[in-house]
Amino acid sequence: MSPTVERVASFSAPVHTAVAIVGGGACGLTAALTLSQLGVDCVVLERDALPTGSTALSSGFVPAAATQAQQAQGISDSPALFAQDIQAKAHGRASPVLVDAYSRAIGPAMDALAHHHGVPWQVLDTFLYPGHSVHRMHAVPEKTGAGLMMRLHNAAEAAGVVVLTEAQVSTLYVNHADQVLGLGFVRPDGQLEQLSCDSVLLACNGFGGNAELVSTLLPEMRDALYAGHTGNDGSAIAWGQQMGAQLADLGGYQGHGSWAVPQGALISWALMMEGGVQINALGARFHDETQGYSEAAVHVLAQPGGTAWNVFDDRLLAFAQDFPDFRDAQAAGAVHTLPDVAALAQHIGCPVDTLRHTLDAVHEGQDPVTGRHFKRSLEAPFHAIRVTGALFHTQGGLDINAQCQVLRPDGSALPNLLAAGGAARGVSGDAVWGYLSGNGLLSAIAGGFIAAQTAAHQVAQATAQD
The missing domain is CATH 3.90.700.10 (Succinate dehydrogenase/fumarate reductase flavoprotein, catalytic domain)
Structure with missing residues (x-):
């Protein structure tokens, strides 16, 4: 099923939501939980029968600075030190805008998940992962990615977040001003269903599961075993390219x-x-x-x-x-x-x-x-x-700004298309050695947290104009 962008003058669907979130991994669920706290309705569309994504296949360890969990364990840290460690590992080739935004946002994001949604973080302080100056790797008690996804999924259910599983998004409906008006998704019976929205967050995937893209963009990994999620098929890149978006850090x-x-x-x-x-x-x-x-x-x-x-x-x-x-x-x-x-x-x-x-x-x-x-x-x-x-997963994708808005080559932002996590460029630069331990979940959770706030602002603007 090829991801497509369909240009339309107008669009209506039986169901409308303020924010449509494509992907129910750590990024999508963090965004949804943040929107629930902001009082903004959303729908998460997940292609699998159970939200797992790349997160469930990972160790589930999230690096974060200046969190309440760190403070409780007597660990002194700061967003500035975290940002310094990220750039040191990437040899200064990571996006400075995103490094600053994510290193600042991840602490409040983790604290919000703990305070509002009962996600119990503990800092792993018996060893130091490479490149980190202090103990800042957070984990849930299960110490697994599957455990983290279970906690986020349970929190989403408790918060009343609508998660449509077995809903594979195939089409973005976009007007001639590049505004996304809605999306189409395919259910297990093959039927195409549609949803209109005010804002869209691509929290879906990278391209590690797309052998053709890997061979072209990451030739040194052409014959490597792929241990990531099969849903990482490059859909976000395909949609972005059809909308004229800029791509970045594709070698990361x-x-x-x-x-x-x-x-x-x-x-x-x-x-x-x-x-x-x-x-x-x-x-x-x-x-x-x-x-x-x-x-x-x-x-x-x-x-x-x-x-x-x-x-x-x-x-x-x-x-x-x-x-x-x-x-x-x-x-x-x-x-x-x-x-x-x-x-x-x-x-x-x-x-x-x-x-x-x-x-x-x-x-x-x-x-x-x-x-x-x-x-x-x-x-x-x-x-x-x-x-x-x-x-495991790619670190390049759609170029975004500090608000997780998808950018055109001239630096302007597409009106209401957001991206974070695997769908967007990360903070690892453009090479394998730029990856600091935990950068994937950093981008997912900090990005989801930021994108939700941006989406809430866009929804408020759209409501004011109606």
Whole structure:
């Protein structure tokens, strides 16, 4: 089903809503919950039978600064420091307008979800994700993306938010002044239904599930395993292009260098940050694992066979078992335990002398080859997980301003089309190494929060003109 824009002089439909939200992931539901607090009616249209999206496939960890949860745990942080960390990871190539807007908005957005909708945040303070100066990664008690989506979905139901599932948006009805008047969506029976609205938020997707776009825009990930949501088909880009919108940061994406094979499970990068290493089929390390899990995807894919082994010890195993996703992967047989270096080498299929030399170099201090700083050595027995590099979601898309309005090439905003989350450019710049841990959910939740306020303002203007 090709996403289309149909130009019309006027449009009417049996049902009208103030704001139509395309996509029921973290971005769409955050926007809907924010609109409910602002007293603005909305409808969320979700293509799946149950709202999950990219969020449910993620770790569910959200970076945010100066939140009440941080304050409760005695953590000092600020939007300015957060913005500095974002730009440092992106080498200054992230949109300064969005970096400032998102780093400022994410704290109030998280606090609002907690205060008004009972989403219980806790700050993960036992490890520091790469690129973050302080502990600012927030999680719900389940510590999973699925748990976060469950909490948001329950909050939406409690708030009376209308979520139409199995409603795949196919058409935007747009007048000749580029104002979106409504949309058409297809139900499971194949029938096209229509909805008119005052404002539209594209909170739907990136393009990671579109093999043609990935091959064209992200050639280094052309043959990579895609571990994201199949709904990320580039619909937002297609609609935007048909309306003459500007695109930005199309080379940016979130990869992950720790996707367990053949189990198909995400292994937390916290293992690497706390002392684990990645070893290739030759028995050697090949990068500084603490630089980030996104660029690690490219490093792992460049190894023989496009795979590597996460190697760690008992202390790190106990640490990792605090994460439900890891426990699930372990139950699926992803973790192999070997008594000594010789057994580990046999399991990997590499020369034992090479592996012993590699592990002997893992000790307190700086590794002269990769530059990584280690706190301690790894001790037998060893645990190993075979992993590959995967593409999770894209970070480029429709160009937007600080209010999440979609922009034309001349910088002017389309009248009432908004975009956030995977549909829009993020704050990772235009390359894989620009992704700071959690940038995807930062864009989703901060973007949804901002877009809702912009939509509410647009609705008020439309009401005043009637």
